[in-house]
Amino acid sequence: MLSAEENFQSQVPEPVFADGSSLVPSQRPFLCLERKLYGLGNVYGLAGNKYGWMVEVDPDAPAQQAVKHTALGRFRHEAVAVRAEAGQPLVVYSGCDRRGGHLYRFVSSKTVADLKDKANSRLLEEGELQVARFKPDGTGDWLPLRPDTAVDPFLPSRFDQADLACPVELPNSDREQAVAELFRDDASVQAYRERYPTLASLYRGDGAAMQGAILVDAHLAASAAGGTPTARPEDTKIDPISGDLLIAFTSGSPGSSGGADPEVFQGPEGQATWPNGWVMRLSDQGENGFRWRMAVTGGTPWAGGLGFTNPDNVAVDAKGNLWIVTDRSMKGSAGDVFGNNSCWFVPRNGGANGGQDETAACFAIGPMECEVTGVCLDRPEKTLFLAIQHPGEVHGSRQQGDEEFQAHELVDREGTAFQQLRQLPLGSNWPAQAPGRPPRPGVVAIRRSSGQLLLGV
Known part of the structure; x- marks a missing residue:
């Protein structure tokens, strides 16, 4: 290991x-x-x-x-x-x-x-x-x-x-x-x-x-x-199917000591910086060459993304489906529209795996103010494991009634903008689910109650 x-x-x-x-x-x-x-x-x-x-x-x-x-x-x-x-x-x-x-x-x-x-x-x-x-x-x-x-x-x-x-x-x-x-x-x-x-x-x-x-x-x-x-x-x-290397690039935002090549790491419309990240597919060619393409792009759907931001870890199942977990910062409001960090499923027949149209579905949502990481499947692919890191990172232990309201402008599938008001708890008591209890990290196992394969096929 x-x-x-x-x-x-x-x-x-x-x-x-x-x-x-x-x-x-x-x-x-x-x-x-x-x-x-x-x-x-x-x-x-x-x-x-x-x-x-x-x-x-x-x-x-x-x-x-x-x-x-x-x-x-x-x-x-x-x-x-x-x-x-x-x-x-x-x-x-x-x-x-x-x-x-x-x-x-x-x-x-x-x-x-x-x-x-x-x-x-x-x-x-x-x-x-x-x-x-x-x-x-x-x-x-x-x-x-x-x-x-x-x-x-x-x-x-x-x-x-x-x-x-x-x-x-x-x-x-x-x-x-x-x-x-x-x-x-x-x-x-x-x-x-x-x-x-x-x-x-x-x-x-x-x-x-x-x-x-x-x-x-x-x-x-x-x-x-x-x-x-x-x-x-x-x-x-x-x-496991194509032999390609998949790389999660979590954010294209520049920093004080450097940033990403703006000709390679571009947003959906050619933006020179893109804070929402990508998953790249890279295929070695010959002894020292390779080919690459952005297989999955983070961001809001109305801006050309798949709905999540800041891909952190990935897993690939036996059929080549891609599982992504996210790690957006909870310390600023810029990404609040994306909500809690989460786990996403990108099917093999989507753009990430050779098709023409990218698709993604939100599979699981993490507790308040946590990072979701360590996504992996057991060998029979009946159980998906997720690690929950630092729940309550910003506000600590949630007390009874601690909450805030957030207003976000979203865009529906027809391209019409609308306002959404969210009522959010501050801090976390996960996994206790009792006000005042300290939040703790942990590992979650997700499986079907029937014992069948996770995807049911």
């Missing part, structure tokens, strides 16, 4: 020096707020470069030491998809959950012999980490993250042309500094390229030590190599 934490940077310093060594723990100060703790690594003296890795644990051997797979790179791993085929290299896909984060692929040096052999884990020790470079025409390339890779960053003018005030984040041009540097014009990037023509000129060490420094600083190394800044790639899954 592979596991990672995408928000490690809130507890330990994320930046590293050119040789991969970490900042001192005090660079991430300890901070205790009403609902959150930051900088716990400072309290315990933890080095930041030890965190941000994909870790493997064996549930059948709980006493066995966990394995940190450093060849997969250090970044804000949100999820992982594994492609294992007999006689082929082991391939692992993962996204870096940040605005402007990249999509990565690891290809093992050796091939898989027996799909059931636990020794396949050793294949993750040797191989090549690559970053995706998307092209607007629906194609792309996997760029290797190795010392001889040319420095060729995404240019700030591509943001400027879309009227976006986004910088490009690169390893600091003063290689004695660990913190990233933000570039806002092409001339500065060109001067940077001339000064640092390859990743070897940016990182220090000999042989494996230099490769290690690149892997420790994978996000910035990928930015320097020309990896495409994307729209917060979260989950990755392999379609």
Whole structure:
């Protein structure tokens, strides 16, 4: 089982020096707020470069030491998809959950012999980490993250042309500094390229030590190599029928240190930013190429979306139907029209899977102020599991009578606008359903009372 934490940077310093060594723990100060703790690594003296890795644990051997797979790179791993085929290299896909984060692929040096052999884990020790470079025409390339890779960053003018005030984040041009540097014009990037023509000129060490420094600083190394800044790639899954990779990109909104390529991550009408997210379908082509297309688009139906926002995790059943769970922020009013986070069903014969018309249906709605995540099916596909995270995140425990009214303008199927008034509770008592009780996270299992297949077919 592979596991990672995408928000490690809130507890330990994320930046590293050119040789991969970490900042001192005090660079991430300890901070205790009403609902959150930051900088716990400072309290315990933890080095930041030890965190941000994909870790493997064996549930059948709980006493066995966990394995940190450093060849997969250090970044804000949100999820992982594994492609294992007999006689082929082991391939692992993962996204870096940040605005402007990249999509990565690891290809093992050796091939898989027996799909059931636990020794396949050793294949993750040797191989090549690559970053995706998307092209607007629906194609792309996997760029290797190795010392001889040319420095060729995404240019700030591509943001400027879309009227976006986004910088490009690169390893600091003063290689004695660990913190990233933000570039806002092409001339500065060109001067940077001339000064640092390859990743070897940016990182220090000999042989494996230099490769290690690149892997420790994978996000910035990928930015320097020309990896495409994307729209917060979260989950990755392999379609069991087509073999395509499905990627949940949760939001195309820009941030202070970067944003998504506006020529790739566009709204339904070509908008340069789209806050509601997508699910992309990617098909590897040849050794280092791929094709991609947006299979599912978030947003309101009258604006070209399927009705949900901010896809976070996905699952694919045996028939290729897509299940999506959402994670919109509950801390702002911009997405309130979408209501609570939820689980959606996208049938195989919809646009997400080769048809002409996208369709989606809301399958389940989460409690107040929660994130719905971890969607998965049991092997017979009679039960769907959902994880409910941080219910009551904004208002905490709901007290008797705590509520608010929201007015929203919606559009019906005929295109007629109308007003909707909603009466909403504030906070949550889930799963107790009793006022004053503290909300708690949990896992929900959804099945038919008859015991039949979940879809009934």
